Every structure is written in structure tokens, then in C-alpha cells.
Amino acid sequence: MNTITGQPVDGLDVELADTISASALMSVIGADGTTAEVAVEGAADGREPLVRLRLGAVSASVTRASFVRVLATELGLGPREMQPRRLADVEDQLEEELARREPVLMIHGADRMLTESLQYLYSI
Incomplete structure (x- = not known):
């Protein structure tokens, strides 16, 4: 699980790519929904x-x-x-x-x- 505090999370893009490849679930928790959403969008980088x-x-x-x-x-x-x-x-x-x-x-x-x-x- 990744906790986001407003700063980019090192390795989130790799973890998200691995999660997508495995068709698995991943939880990303941020200080607010917007912070977590921005982090996931950045990590997804348009791949899917x-x-x-x-x-x-x-x-x-x-x-x-x-x-x-x-x-x-x-x-x-x-x-x-x-x-x-x-x-x-x-x-x-x-x-x-x-x-x-x-x-x-x-x-x-x-x-x-x-x-x-x-x-x-x-x-x-």
C-alpha cells in the first residue's frame, strides 16, 4: 500500500504497472482524493x-x-x-x-x- 502526502511516490509507476500486468488490486491512499488521483494518473501515464x-x-x-x-x-x-x-x-x-x-x-x-x-x- 502506498501512502501519498502530496509528493510524488517513488516507485508508484512500477508498482501500478505490476498491478495492471497481474490484473490485481492496489490501494493508494492520499491526504485527499485529489492527491491520490493525481499520483495514480501520473503513474498510469496513459498505458491503459x-x-x-x-x-x-x-x-x-x-x-x-x-x-x-x-x-x-x-x-x-x-x-x-x-x-x-x-x-x-x-x-x-x-x-x-x-x-x-x-x-x-x-x-x-x-x-x-x-x-x-x-x-x-x-x-x-
Whole structure:
């Protein structure tokens, strides 16, 4: 885990590249969201499509269903009312899109994701 205090973090670009190559999860914590976002953007350096998810407006704790809906909407799979009603159908669409695009997900508010949401994120 990297903690950012407003200064560039040595090696973050290497760690992020390794994380992307391994299709793994990485947590970057900064003094504020902007500091961490700038550090990750700089480390990513345009290597991969970057998708930003802001979970702050979802709820106090982010369930798997709310995470899937936010991610699907952000990836352009249609507004929530146009997505299939069954969660499994939305997840199928989402997984197909992620396999096609292979984006880097920057998730603001990931610290509020419930275990089921984190497990799903790791599985995709």
C-alpha cells in the first residue's frame, strides 16, 4: 500500500504497472482524493484506459448490486433504468465489456465497499 502526502511516490509507476500486468488490486491512499488521483494518473501515464468510479453518492456502505450498477453505467452500458433488472444479467454485460476494454478502475470511496463488493471486484 502506498501512502501519498502530496509528493510524488517513488516507485508508484512500477508498482501500478505490476498491478495492471497481474490484473490485481492496489490501494493508494492520499491526504485527499485529489492527491491520490493525481499520483495514480501520473503513474498510469496513459498505458491503459482509466475509468473513474465515484462511490460517494451511492450509500454509506457499497453493496455488490450498487457497485455493479455504478460500474455498468460508467462503462456506458446505459443508465440504470435501461440495464437488465436481474443483477446476473448486468454482471454478464459488465464482464464482457471489461474483457473487451481492460480498463484501469480508479474507485473513489472503495474503503466503504462491503466484502461482497470487494470479492466481486477481485473476481472480475
